[in-house]
Amino acid sequence: MDRGNHTASEFILLGLSSWPKRQELVFGLFLVMYLVGAAGNLLIILAVGSDSHLHMPLYFFLSNLSLVDFCFLSATVPKMLVNIQAQTQSISYGGCLAQIYFCILLANMDNFLLTAMAYDRYVAICHPLHYSTKMGLQICVLMLGSSWLIANIHSLLHTLLMAQLEFCASNVIPYFFCDLVPLLQLSCSNTQLNQLMILLVGGLIVLIPFFGIFISYIYIASAVLKVPSAQGKQKAFSTCGSHLTIVILFYGTITGVYLSPSSSHSADKASLASVMYMVVTPMLNPFIYCLRNRDMKGALRKLFSVKALSCEL
Template sequence: METGNHTSTSEFLLLGLSSRPERQELIFGLFLVMYLVGAAGNLLIILAIGSDSHLHTPMYFFLSSLSLVDFCFISATVPKMLVNIQTKAQSISYGGCLAQIYFCILLANMDNFLLTAMAYDRYVAICHPLRYSTVMSLRICALMLGSSWLIASSHSLLHTLLMARLEFCASNVISYFFCDLVPLLQLSCSKTQLNQLMILLVGGLIVLIPFLGILISYIHIVSAVLKFPSARGKQKAFSTCGSHLTVVILFYGTITGVYLSPSSSHSADKDSLASVMYMVVTPMLNPFIYCLRNKDMKGALRKLVSVKAPPHGL
């Protein structure tokens, strides 16, 4: 009879993105730059929105929340990877591995829910502008954010507890740069059918329902914008959605490729590359995608980082 809640493996080995020693320095430098750029960019967005009262609106409320989640997302895995490369170690403790799983699922879910909330915000702003202040009130926005954290926490806790009941008594080598569900399930010597079923059912619903919400929102948005009389109005409306759509396509494309494709189609190289895209590249690009073409955000950032020159003659 199988028993759970224990394991004969006290640590795992993370192989990272390449096993070749000559590539480690390049990978370290590349990921250090991506981490610093992503962390600084997302923190600047949070500070800029918080310091400018003109940006205290639902759209920027969700954007600042997304930036916080993205900052935590890259911080959950990249620093450990950089430390391992620098110290020429590959190990991560069993508890540390479960912690990475919990936070990665939690933050990926929050990205998912926040992208949906932002799509809904654009839908209300474009399709029902006169009701915008009522529908997207501070109370409703806070309720949306709080419920998202609750659902995301419950979902990540479910998978973490299901993983904790498994035994790992053979290989402990993970060909990823972080601990993730799919490679860990492949290492387990316990029955993993329940884990895989929860990934497909619960995980599928967690991804599918928000994605359908985004899709329906944009169907209504496109239908409403096409009825605008002026070409300039259409262009302005679509430009406010272009950045969001770019991130949505990138995020859902990589998530689907890693977690919702059949296990027979998985390969270490493909899954590792997809994981880098949604866990490192997307959070790093968030400040650029959302802010470079946004006049309000650029103005707030200039106010935040500008230093007043001293008067002449002093």
């Protein structure tokens, strides 16, 4: 596609460039976060796949969430590390569009999978006798497949609309990755359609799952409060604790990045908030589940004991 002479061929990702004398520290910090996050998420996938006791809907969605978080980290952090090593801040036009596509896709999938896990907990606590029928394998696969389809259509919509724009002024993006909103602010084309799609389609895709999770937890809390014993209440709440922690972390960081007024924070603060959303949250998710979930702890112990035994043999 011919983009004309007025469209930037590359963009500059400022990232954390305000710390020019600390780039080695930034490189080391992001490398450690990437390796820890990647290893943690891959271990979750391996543990769920290897332990037959975890072959149930909740852990089916959890393993897919870990896969999405691993891809989330890989969509942005390696490019930043390469730029620091090469002492450059540039990203090509095509590379920028690719980052936008994958970031929207994976953020949507995080949103949908957290909603599916909330529904799973709702059915397990509020309708335990119907759990096997309401959360059967076919239903879980249908939920996952439809989530990927909607997420792909949504990300493709914004990427194709972005590809129609021209960029003839500044090409500097204040984040360490290409994000939709700051890129629209750089365009010299009419972006009303793009903004309308963000408001309507993007708003629905974020708000509908959010309210789905919110309503699920209202029913869960109501059901748990009716449990007569304190031990029963604690056990019921403990099955939701890890998921609820991840939900708060996910939506909290989204709020910090996209809903805080631009006048209230500098570019550095916006970049740090994006690091929380794009790097820290995907890195922490597997550890939240491992530390708070007894079944995951047991599966990981089995996994490591089998590995140790095979190494000895």
